[in-house]
Amino acid sequence: xxxxxxxxxxxxxxxxxxxxxxxxxxxxxxxxxxxxxxxxxxxxxxxxxxxxxxxxxxxxxxxxxxxxxxxxxxxxxxxxxxxxxxxxxxxxxxxxxxxxxxxxxxxxxxxxxxxxxxxxxxxxxxxxxxxxxxxxxx
Amino acid sequence: xxxxxxxxxxxxxxxxxxxxxxxxxxxxxxxxxxxxxxxxxxxxxxxxxxxxxxxxxxxxxxxxxxxxxxxxxxxxxxxxxxxxxxxxxxxxxxxxxxxxxxxxxxxxxxxxxxxxxxxxxxxxxxxxxxxxxxxxxxxxxxxxxxxxxxxxxxxxxxxxxxxxxxxxxxxxxxxxxxxxxxxxxxxxxxxxxxxxxxxxxxxxxxxxxxxxxxxxxxxxxxxxxxxxxxxxxxxxxxxxxxxxxxxxxxxxxxxxxxxxxxxxxxxxxxxxxxxxxxxxxxxxxxxxxxxxxxxxxxxxxxxxxxxxxxxxxxxxxxxxxxxxxxxxxxxxxxxxxxxxxxxxxxx
Numbered sequence: 001x002x003x004x005x006x007x008x009x010x011x012x013x014x015x016x017x018x019x020x021x022x023x024x025x026x027x028x029x030x031x032x033x034x035x036x037x038x039x040x041x042x043x044x045x046x047x048x049x050x051x052x053x054x055x056x057x058x059x060x061x062x063x064x065x066x067x068x069x070x071x072x073x074x075x076x077x078x079x080x081x082x083x084x085x086x087x088x089x090x091x092x093x094x095x096x097x098x099x100x101x102x103x104x105x106x107x108x109x110x111x112x113x114x115x116x117x118x119x120x121x122x123x124x125x126x127x128x129x130x131x132x133x134x135x136x137x138x
Numbered sequence: 139x140x141x142x143x144x145x146x147x148x149x150x151x152x153x154x155x156x157x158x159x160x161x162x163x164x165x166x167x168x169x170x171x172x173x174x175x176x177x178x179x180x181x182x183x184x185x186x187x188x189x190x191x192x193x194x195x196x197x198x199x200x201x202x203x204x205x206x207x208x209x210x211x212x213x214x215x216x217x218x219x220x221x222x223x224x225x226x227x228x229x230x231x232x233x234x235x236x237x238x239x240x241x242x243x244x245x246x247x248x249x250x251x252x253x254x255x256x257x258x259x260x261x262x263x264x265x266x267x268x269x270x271x272x273x274x275x276x277x278x279x280x281x282x283x284x285x286x287x288x289x290x291x292x293x294x295x296x297x298x299x300x301x302x303x304x305x306x307x308x309x310x311x312x313x314x315x316x317x318x319x320x321x322x323x324x325x326x327x328x329x330x331x332x333x334x335x336x337x338x339x340x341x342x343x344x345x346x347x348x349x350x351x352x353x354x355x356x357x358x359x360x361x362x363x364x365x366x367x368x369x370x371x372x373x374x375x376x377x378x379x380x381x382x383x384x385x386x387x388x389x390x391x392x393x394x395x396x397x398x399x400x401x402x403x404x405x406x407x408x409x410x411x412x413x414x415x416x417x418x419x420x421x422x423x424x425x426x427x428x429x430x431x432x433x434x435x436x437x438x439x440x441x442x443x444x445x446x447x448x449x450x451x452x453x454x455x456x457x458x459x460x461x462x463x464x465x466x467x468x469x470x471x472x473x474x475x476x477x478x479x480x481x482x483x484x485x
Contacts, residue, residue, distance in 0.1 A: 041155065045171045045352055047442035047449075048418020050472065066472060068418050070171065070352050070441055073471045095418070096170060 017128035144331035160251035174349035182283030191254030207384035225392025277334035282324035362482025413449035421468035
């Protein structure tokens with residue numbers, strides 16, 4: 001696993017990304033989802049997470065969770081269609097895990113994919129780096 | 139263009155995340171506002187407040203009295219006035235500020251960052267007082283905390299007193315005052331940028347934690363202190379804000395309107411809000427407060443209090459609905475939450 005730095009933002013090369021700043025780590029027929037280091041830095045201190053219910057069927061692009069920070073509230077979108085297989089219950093008590101470890105302990109939910117071919121639409125680390133560079137004028 | 143604190147470089151070295159506030163790039167947090175907030179409430183922390191407008195006003199104290207809700211004449215040299223305000227003739231806030239009496243004809247004021255230029259031109263327009271902007275000449279630091287004197291030496295100063303051109307922690311400072319805006323004890327310091335940088339290094343050595351403006355915001359909300367443009371503005375009076383910082387025994391701009399409002403009563407009043415433990419949704423500025431379908435007020439500020447471990451805030455309710463202690467509903471982006479109308483301070 002390699003770490004790439006774009007300005008002050010960290011991007012990992014072992015996963016895929018979305019335009020809405022989620023990361024997706026594929027493991028077999030499941031996908032672990034969280035928000036990127038860029039997203040958590042923009043949101044600043046996170047004070048609450050509303051998690052989806054497990055077993056809920058979701059469509060790619062559907063808002064399924066939301067994050068509340070001192071700055072704003074923002075939606076987390078399902079990057080892929082499928083069933084919510086697991087959620088990170090620890091975030092209910094310790095939402096700051098997303099700030100502290102966005103790519104690890106701050107994971108949000110796991111989807112069991114129903115349309116694995118949708119992953120072709122996700123951004124590669126290189127594409128996501130370009131997106132961040134453009135937004136930040138780097 | 140954005141202004142930048144002269145301490146940016148050293149603050150970056152000690153882990154500050156920068157963000158915009160009132161046109162300034164300032165440290166928002168140093169990793170975790172919870173840790174910083176709890177440091178203020180249990181030990182000590184320091185803030186960079188260099189964004190705050192700092193003005194030197196010179197002239198006849200009676201002229202200054204006429205512009206301000208508490209005046210300056212009755213304060214002695216080296217005494218601070220506490221928070222007070224400039225009002226418009228409707229009694230609305232031009233700004234709330236802190237005053238310092240330096241000498242017979244020389245006063246210092248600390249304005250909200252967002253009002254610095256407005257205040258300068260308002261004073262000039264309404265008086266013959268001279269105004270010099272010292273904001274860019276000095277850095278302002280606040281060292282605050284429940285156990286602050288365990289980390290820094292306690293100066294020989296009573297609360298709301300100040301001294302000038304003294305040595306503090308081995309560094310020459312322009313102004314040292316026993317004051318703050320946190321509800322805890324501490325000092326505030328004005329120093330030129332290089333001395334301020336030396337002071338920051340010293341504070342780090344002493345184990346005083348740096349804190350950012352997010353903590354400043356959560357701390358002041360616990361105390362029920364207002365923030366200009368969020369909780370007060372030119373259309374709100376100190377009576378509606380329940381911000382008792384005005385004299386009634388003399389005349390000044392806005393005093394007539396205040397007296398009239400005290401006679402006639404007000405339509406709305408500021409109130410504190412507390413959500414239940416475990417609630418994670420924040421009602422934001424401008425969102426409604428409801429009893430059933432009836433909107434009775436609006437939220438003006440909110441945050442998550444790390445000290446109470448719950449969502450808190452403040453807002454205004456119609457004075458017919460000033461039901462302290464009652465739980466009602468606040469609108470959030472994703473549905474209503476229950477909040478209890480509470481008096482200040484919230485801790």
